[in-house]
Amino acid sequence: MTWQEQQLPSDHPQVRSGRVGVLLVNLGTPDAATPKAVKRYLAEFLSDRRVIEIPPIAWQPILRGIILNVRPKKSAAAYIKVWTDKGSPLAAITANQAEKLQPVLGEAAQVDWAMRYGNPSIESKLTAMKDAGCDRILVAPLYPQYCAATTATVVDKVGEVLAAMRWQPTIRTLPPYHDDPHYIGALASDISEQLGTLAYTPEVLLLSFHGMPQRTLELGDPYHCHCRKTARLLEAKLRADGLIGSDMRVETSFQSRFGPAKWLEPATDATLEREAASGTRRIALAAPGFAADCVETLEELAIEGRKQFEEAGGTDFAVLTCLNTTEPGMAMLEAIVRRELAGWI
Ligand SMILES: C=CC1=C(C)c2cc3[nH]c(cc4nc(cc5[nH]c(cc1n2)c(C)c5CCC(=O)O)C(CCC(=O)O)=C4C)c(C)c3C=C
Numbered sequence: 001m002t003w004q005e006q007q008l009p010s011d012h013p014q015v016r017s018g019r020v021g022v023l024l025v026n027l028g029t030p031d032a033a034t035p036k037a038v039k040r041y042l043a044e045f046l047s048d049r050r051v052i053e054i055p056p057i058a059w060q061p062i063l064r065g066i067i068l069n070v071r072p073k074k075s076a077a078a079y080i081k082v083w084t085d086k087g088s089p090l091a092a093i094t095a096n097q098a099e100k101l102q103p104v105l106g107e108a109a110q111v112d113w114a115m116r117y118g119n120p121s122i123e124s125k126l127t128a129m130k131d132a133g134c135d136r137i138l139v140a141p142l143y144p145q146y147c148a149a150t151t152a153t154v155v156d157k158v159g160e161v162l163a164a165m166r167w168q169p170t171i172r173t174l175p176p177y178h179d180d181p182h183y184i185g186a187l188a189s190d191i192s193e194q195l196g197t198l199a200y201t202p203e204v205l206l207l208s209f210h211g212m213p214q215r216t217l218e219l220g221d222p223y224h225c226h227c228r229k230t231a232r233l234l235e236a237k238l239r240a241d242g243l244i245g246s247d248m249r250v251e252t253s254f255q256s257r258f259g260p261a262k263w264l265e266p267a268t269d270a271t272l273e274r275e276a277a278s279g280t281r282r283i284a285l286a287a288p289g290f291a292a293d294c295v296e297t298l299e300e301l302a303i304e305g306r307k308q309f310e311e312a313g314g315t316d317f318a319v320l321t322c323l324n325t326t327e328p329g330m331a332m333l334e335a336i337v338r339r340e341l342a343g344w345i
């Protein structure tokens with residue numbers, strides 16, 4: 001019971017307050033690896049005007065008439081390949097990150113997690129935190145690189161939820177951490193440790209980031225610059241600490257192109273084919289922009305990427321896991337969350 005509760009007169013309705021909440025948020029994922037569940041998820045995700053920047057009057061007929069009739073079946077087939085007994089990897093890992101962060105923050109904060117699209121929703125989790133007495137909440141979109149289609153849409157949704165509340169909690173949001181030394185250090189140590197377990201030494205370490213339409217860069221979205229900066233700092237750290245050999249090249253590419261528009265380049269699939277065709281035999285991939293493994297890393301990179309590389313002549317291929325709940329990943333998360341909670345806990 002908090003101080004405020006103890007001071008209430010006996011006829012006053014119980015009001016809980018005085019607690020601090022931390023809400024980890026990732027993109028979202030279907031509830032099941034079925035075309036029906038994928039369709040529901042994609043309908044919400046791809047109707048977000050931050051994600052598809054085409055006027056709804058033009059976009060909705062394409063989405064409802066074509067995409068939602070074709071893509072769910074194809075995407076569900078990809079989800080089936082990576083589904084776990086705890087459900088979608090993205091949801092299971094994000095839940096686990098929250099579970100592991102809770103004891104390290106202890107009583108000082110209540111930690112939970114939500115998905116921007118699908119379940120558990122931001123609305124349900126913010127409401128539950130408020131009801132549990134959290135009147136100060138740190139919302140942490142787990143995107144190291146800021147992007148309007150990911151970071152901003154989480155903040156938009158939080159605003160939408162608060163708009164319906166009479167007594168709003170005070171909100172802070174986690175800034176992008178693409179160049180944070182904790183993040184770069186965690187990536188460097190986790191990547192070098194995983195490289196050390198491979199049975200071969202890669203000639204190329206390919207850093208694959210999720211792509212975005214090229215137009216968003218021209219409109220001022222910092223995402224591309226953030227990805228490039230992460231890659232530059234990570235390579236510098238790996239070299240400065242002697243964690244990779246001078247003969248290992250580090251390259252950057254952008255994956256998961258969606259739709260016919262021009263996306264950021266070079267594309268990961270084309271890079272894998274070009275590397276193999278030009279003589280690279282041994283490669284390792286890392287996906288530093290993903291806080292947790294998901295269909296994009298486990299299927300698109302690890303399964304499809306391998307085929308692309310091997311069919312073009314490559315012999316050794318590995319996709320390293322994301323920071324997930326690794327020791328360096330959780331230490332990084334704790335450090336950046338604690339910093340943003342300064343003055344609150
Ligand atoms: C990490 C940052 C991400 C950015 C930037 C991003 C932009 C973006 N994505 C799409 C379309 C799709 N993305 C899909 C899955 C997906 N995307 C991210 C992250 C970013 N997306 C994650 C973590 C995931 C995995 C979700 C999971 O359930 O595992 C999908 C769904 C899968 C599929 O059908 O291929 C789509 C579609 C757009 C259009 C976009 C920017 C405009």
Ligand SMILES: [Fe+2]
Binds near residue numbers: 210256
């Ligand atoms: Fe995406």
Ligand SMILES: [Fe+2]
Binds near residue numbers: 295
């Ligand atoms: Fe994909």
